[in-house]
Amino acid sequence: MPPLNLDTAIVGSHLLTFDELDSTNTFALRHGTDGMVIVADSQTAGRGRYGRAWHSAPGLGLWFSVALEGHDAAEGLAFGAALAVREALRTGCHPEIKWPNDLLVHGKKVCGILVERRHGRTALGIGINVHHRPEDFPEPLREKAASLETATGTAWNRAEVLRAVLTHLDRQVMLLRSGKYEAVRRAWADACNLTGRRVRCGGLVGTVAGVDGRGALLLDTYRGVQRLVSGEIALVEGV
Numbered sequence: 001m002p003p004l005n006l007d008t009a010i011v012g013s014h015l016l017t018f019d020e021l022d023s024t025n026t027f028a029l030r031h032g033t034d035g036m037v038i039v040a041d042s043q044t045a046g047r048g049r050y051g052r053a054w055h056s057a058p059g060l061g062l063w064f065s066v067a068l069e070g071h072d073a074a075e076g077l078a079f080g081a082a083l084a085v086r087e088a089l090r091t092g093c094h095p096e097i098k099w100p101n102d103l104l105v106h107g108k109k110v111c112g113i114l115v116e117r118r119h120g121r122t123a124l125g126i127g128i129n130v131h132h133r134p135e136d137f138p139e140p141l142r143e144k145a146a147s148l149e150t151a152t153g154t155a156w157n158r159a160e161v162l163r164a165v166l167t168h169l170d171r172q173v174m175l176l177r178s179g180k181y182e183a184v185r186r187a188w189a190d191a192c193n194l195t196g197r198r199v200r201c202g203g204l205v206g207t208v209a210g211v212d213g214r215g216a217l218l219l220d221t222y223r224g225v226q227r228l229v230s231g232e233i234a235l236v237e238g239v
Protein backbone atom coordinates (compact mmCIF):
# COMPACT_ATOMS: atom_id res chain seq x y z
CA MET A 1 0.00 0.00 0.00
CA PRO A 2 1.62 3.33 -1.03
CA PRO A 3 1.59 6.20 1.54
CA LEU A 4 -1.91 7.67 1.76
CA ASN A 5 -0.88 11.22 2.74
CA LEU A 6 -4.04 11.62 4.75
CA ASP A 7 -5.13 15.05 5.90
CA THR A 8 -7.48 13.92 8.66
CA ALA A 9 -8.05 14.85 12.31
CA ILE A 10 -8.97 11.51 13.90
CA VAL A 11 -9.24 8.67 11.41
CA GLY A 12 -5.78 7.46 10.37
CA SER A 13 -3.90 8.62 13.48
CA HIS A 14 -1.95 5.37 12.93
CA LEU A 15 -2.09 3.19 9.84
CA LEU A 16 -1.09 -0.48 10.13
CA THR A 17 -0.97 -2.72 7.08
CA PHE A 18 -0.70 -6.52 7.09
CA ASP A 19 -0.42 -9.14 4.38
CA GLU A 20 -2.75 -11.36 6.37
CA LEU A 21 -4.79 -11.16 9.57
CA ASP A 22 -7.58 -13.29 10.98
CA SER A 23 -9.84 -10.23 11.06
CA THR A 24 -8.98 -6.55 11.08
CA ASN A 25 -11.93 -6.04 13.46
CA THR A 26 -10.48 -8.54 15.92
CA PHE A 27 -7.14 -6.71 15.79
CA ALA A 28 -8.84 -3.33 16.29
CA LEU A 29 -10.85 -4.62 19.26
CA ARG A 30 -7.70 -6.04 20.91
CA HIS A 31 -5.05 -3.46 20.11
CA GLY A 32 -6.73 -0.42 18.56
CA THR A 33 -6.13 3.13 19.70
CA ASP A 34 -8.34 6.06 18.76
CA GLY A 35 -8.36 6.60 15.01
CA MET A 36 -6.04 3.68 14.24
CA VAL A 37 -6.65 2.13 10.81
CA ILE A 38 -5.81 -1.53 10.27
CA VAL A 39 -5.67 -2.82 6.71
CA ALA A 40 -5.10 -6.45 5.69
CA ASP A 41 -4.52 -7.70 2.16
CA SER A 42 -6.34 -10.87 3.16
CA GLN A 43 -8.29 -12.14 6.17
CA THR A 44 -8.45 -15.77 7.22
CA ALA A 45 -11.52 -15.26 9.42
CA GLY A 46 -13.14 -12.09 8.08
CA ARG A 47 -16.62 -11.78 9.51
CA GLY A 48 -19.82 -10.12 8.44
CA ARG A 49 -23.09 -9.37 10.16
CA TYR A 50 -25.16 -12.19 11.69
CA GLY A 51 -21.97 -14.19 12.31
CA ARG A 52 -21.49 -14.79 8.59
CA ALA A 53 -18.04 -15.23 7.06
CA TRP A 54 -16.78 -12.35 4.91
CA HIS A 55 -14.89 -13.50 1.83
CA SER A 56 -11.54 -11.64 2.03
CA ALA A 57 -9.21 -13.06 -0.62
CA PRO A 58 -5.74 -11.49 -1.17
CA GLY A 59 -5.32 -8.71 -3.68
CA LEU A 60 -8.98 -8.33 -4.52
CA GLY A 61 -10.53 -5.95 -2.07
CA LEU A 62 -10.12 -3.48 0.74
CA TRP A 63 -10.48 -5.13 4.13
CA PHE A 64 -9.93 -2.66 6.92
CA SER A 65 -11.06 -1.47 10.33
CA VAL A 66 -10.97 1.80 12.20
CA ALA A 67 -10.58 1.62 15.97
CA LEU A 68 -12.33 4.30 17.99
CA GLU A 69 -12.32 5.03 21.69
CA GLY A 70 -15.01 6.57 23.88
CA HIS A 71 -18.13 5.12 25.46
CA ASP A 72 -20.39 6.44 22.68
CA ALA A 73 -18.00 5.90 19.76
CA ALA A 74 -20.41 3.46 18.11
CA GLU A 75 -23.37 5.88 18.16
CA GLY A 76 -24.35 6.62 14.58
CA LEU A 77 -21.06 5.22 13.30
CA ALA A 78 -22.61 2.73 10.89
CA PHE A 79 -24.73 5.54 9.38
CA GLY A 80 -21.71 7.82 9.00
CA ALA A 81 -19.66 4.99 7.54
CA ALA A 82 -22.26 4.15 4.89
CA LEU A 83 -22.46 7.83 3.91
CA ALA A 84 -18.66 8.09 3.80
CA VAL A 85 -18.26 5.06 1.53
CA ARG A 86 -21.05 6.27 -0.75
CA GLU A 87 -19.41 9.69 -1.04
CA ALA A 88 -15.97 8.19 -1.63
CA LEU A 89 -17.19 5.96 -4.47
CA ARG A 90 -19.09 8.74 -6.20
CA THR A 91 -16.05 9.58 -8.31
CA GLY A 92 -16.83 6.47 -10.36
CA CYS A 93 -20.37 5.25 -9.65
CA HIS A 94 -23.66 5.96 -7.90
CA PRO A 95 -23.87 3.54 -5.00
CA GLU A 96 -27.11 3.06 -3.13
CA ILE A 97 -27.30 2.45 0.59
CA LYS A 98 -29.39 -0.63 1.27
CA TRP A 99 -30.82 -0.55 4.79
CA PRO A 100 -29.21 -0.88 7.17
CA ASN A 101 -25.72 -0.34 5.76
CA ASP A 102 -24.83 -2.30 2.64
CA LEU A 103 -23.60 -0.43 -0.41
CA LEU A 104 -24.95 -1.66 -3.73
CA VAL A 105 -24.01 -0.77 -7.29
CA HIS A 106 -26.56 -1.79 -9.93
CA GLY A 107 -28.31 -3.91 -7.30
CA LYS A 108 -25.22 -5.87 -6.25
CA LYS A 109 -23.39 -5.58 -2.95
CA VAL A 110 -19.93 -4.05 -3.24
CA CYS A 111 -19.40 -3.09 0.40
CA GLY A 112 -20.37 -4.32 3.86
CA ILE A 113 -19.99 -2.56 7.20
CA LEU A 114 -19.70 -4.15 10.64
CA VAL A 115 -19.54 -2.16 13.89
CA GLU A 116 -18.49 -4.13 16.96
CA ARG A 117 -17.81 -3.10 20.55
CA ARG A 118 -15.77 -4.94 23.16
CA HIS A 119 -14.19 -3.82 26.45
CA GLY A 120 -14.82 -0.15 25.71
CA ARG A 121 -13.26 -0.33 22.25
CA THR A 122 -15.19 0.12 19.03
CA ALA A 123 -14.18 -1.40 15.71
CA LEU A 124 -15.68 -0.15 12.49
CA GLY A 125 -14.98 -2.79 9.85
CA ILE A 126 -15.42 -2.06 6.17
CA GLY A 127 -15.07 -4.55 3.33
CA ILE A 128 -15.09 -3.27 -0.25
CA ASN A 129 -14.93 -5.63 -3.21
CA VAL A 130 -12.64 -3.93 -5.72
CA HIS A 131 -10.98 -6.18 -8.31
CA HIS A 132 -13.03 -9.42 -8.21
CA ARG A 133 -14.25 -11.03 -11.37
CA PRO A 134 -17.52 -12.93 -10.85
CA GLU A 135 -15.65 -16.24 -10.61
CA ASP A 136 -13.53 -14.88 -7.73
CA PHE A 137 -16.57 -14.97 -5.43
CA PRO A 138 -17.69 -18.25 -3.92
CA GLU A 139 -20.58 -19.63 -5.98
CA PRO A 140 -23.40 -18.74 -3.54
CA LEU A 141 -22.36 -15.06 -3.55
CA ARG A 142 -22.10 -14.55 -7.31
CA GLU A 143 -25.69 -13.51 -7.81
CA LYS A 144 -25.72 -10.89 -5.05
CA ALA A 145 -22.15 -9.57 -4.84
CA ALA A 146 -20.00 -7.61 -7.26
CA SER A 147 -16.75 -5.72 -7.25
CA LEU A 148 -16.39 -2.08 -8.15
CA GLU A 149 -14.64 -3.15 -11.34
CA THR A 150 -17.29 -5.55 -12.59
CA ALA A 151 -20.13 -3.25 -11.49
CA THR A 152 -18.70 -0.21 -13.28
CA GLY A 153 -16.54 -1.71 -16.04
CA THR A 154 -13.64 0.58 -15.08
CA ALA A 155 -10.38 0.18 -13.16
CA TRP A 156 -10.22 1.20 -9.49
CA ASN A 157 -7.15 1.80 -7.36
CA ARG A 158 -7.37 0.38 -3.84
CA ALA A 159 -5.15 3.01 -2.22
CA GLU A 160 -7.16 5.83 -3.78
CA VAL A 161 -10.44 4.29 -2.63
CA LEU A 162 -9.07 3.82 0.88
CA ARG A 163 -7.82 7.38 1.04
CA ALA A 164 -11.19 8.74 -0.10
CA VAL A 165 -13.16 6.58 2.35
CA LEU A 166 -10.95 7.54 5.31
CA THR A 167 -11.16 11.23 4.39
CA HIS A 168 -14.97 11.17 4.26
CA LEU A 169 -15.13 8.99 7.36
CA ASP A 170 -13.06 11.46 9.31
CA ARG A 171 -15.66 14.15 8.55
CA GLN A 172 -18.50 11.88 9.69
CA VAL A 173 -16.68 10.95 12.91
CA MET A 174 -16.04 14.63 13.63
CA LEU A 175 -19.73 15.43 13.02
CA LEU A 176 -20.76 12.65 15.42
CA ARG A 177 -18.25 13.78 18.05
CA SER A 178 -19.56 17.32 17.85
CA GLY A 179 -23.07 16.11 18.72
CA LYS A 180 -24.49 16.00 15.18
CA TYR A 181 -25.91 12.46 15.50
CA GLU A 182 -29.34 13.53 14.29
CA ALA A 183 -27.98 15.26 11.17
CA VAL A 184 -25.94 12.17 10.28
CA ARG A 185 -28.86 9.82 10.95
CA ARG A 186 -31.18 11.96 8.84
CA ALA A 187 -28.75 12.11 5.91
CA TRP A 188 -28.39 8.32 6.09
CA ALA A 189 -32.18 7.78 6.35
CA ASP A 190 -32.71 10.03 3.29
CA ALA A 191 -30.03 8.10 1.40
CA CYS A 192 -31.76 4.78 2.20
CA ASN A 193 -34.77 6.17 0.31
CA LEU A 194 -37.22 3.59 1.62
CA THR A 195 -40.21 5.55 2.88
CA GLY A 196 -43.35 4.45 1.05
CA ARG A 197 -41.64 1.43 -0.56
CA ARG A 198 -43.06 -2.07 -0.21
CA VAL A 199 -40.48 -4.43 1.29
CA ARG A 200 -40.15 -7.95 2.60
CA CYS A 201 -38.06 -8.76 5.66
CA GLY A 202 -38.03 -12.36 6.81
CA GLY A 203 -41.69 -13.37 6.85
CA LEU A 204 -42.97 -9.80 7.03
CA VAL A 205 -44.21 -7.72 4.11
CA GLY A 206 -45.23 -4.12 4.51
CA THR A 207 -44.84 -0.51 3.48
CA VAL A 208 -41.98 1.44 5.04
CA ALA A 209 -43.41 4.18 7.23
CA GLY A 210 -39.99 5.58 8.00
CA VAL A 211 -36.80 5.05 9.94
CA ASP A 212 -36.78 5.94 13.64
CA GLY A 213 -34.24 7.86 15.70
CA ARG A 214 -32.13 4.70 16.26
CA GLY A 215 -32.16 3.70 12.59
CA ALA A 216 -34.78 0.98 12.98
CA LEU A 217 -37.14 0.41 10.07
CA LEU A 218 -40.82 1.08 10.77
CA LEU A 219 -42.79 -1.32 8.64
CA ASP A 220 -46.53 -0.89 8.28
CA THR A 221 -47.91 -4.43 8.03
CA TYR A 222 -51.38 -5.98 8.33
CA ARG A 223 -50.43 -6.60 11.99
CA GLY A 224 -49.70 -2.91 12.58
CA VAL A 225 -46.39 -1.05 12.56
CA GLN A 226 -43.44 -3.35 13.28
CA ARG A 227 -40.04 -2.02 14.34
CA LEU A 228 -37.12 -3.85 12.72
CA VAL A 229 -33.65 -3.21 14.12
CA SER A 230 -31.80 -5.40 11.63
CA GLY A 231 -32.47 -7.90 8.91
CA GLU A 232 -32.23 -8.54 5.22
CA ILE A 233 -34.80 -6.56 3.25
CA ALA A 234 -35.91 -6.99 -0.35
CA LEU A 235 -38.10 -4.64 -2.35
CA VAL A 236 -41.41 -6.21 -3.33
CA GLU A 237 -41.86 -5.67 -7.06
CA GLY A 238 -45.00 -4.75 -8.94
CA VAL A 239 -47.02 -3.25 -6.09
Ligand code: BTN
Pocket residue numbers: 022023024025026043045046047048049050052054056062063064065102111112113114124125126127128
Ligand atom coordinates in the same frame (compact mmCIF):
# COMPACT_ATOMS: atom_id res chain seq x y z
C1 BTN B 1 -21.50 -7.41 6.27
O1 BTN B 1 -22.02 -6.86 5.30
O2 BTN B 1 -21.93 -8.51 6.67
C2 BTN B 1 -20.34 -6.74 6.97
C3 BTN B 1 -19.02 -7.14 6.38
C4 BTN B 1 -17.83 -6.48 7.03
C5 BTN B 1 -16.51 -7.00 6.51
C6 BTN B 1 -15.33 -6.24 7.01
S1 BTN B 1 -13.84 -6.64 6.16
C7 BTN B 1 -12.90 -5.75 7.34
C8 BTN B 1 -13.54 -6.01 8.69
N1 BTN B 1 -12.97 -7.18 9.30
C9 BTN B 1 -13.87 -8.16 9.44
O3 BTN B 1 -13.66 -9.29 9.93
N2 BTN B 1 -15.05 -7.75 8.96
C10 BTN B 1 -15.01 -6.39 8.49
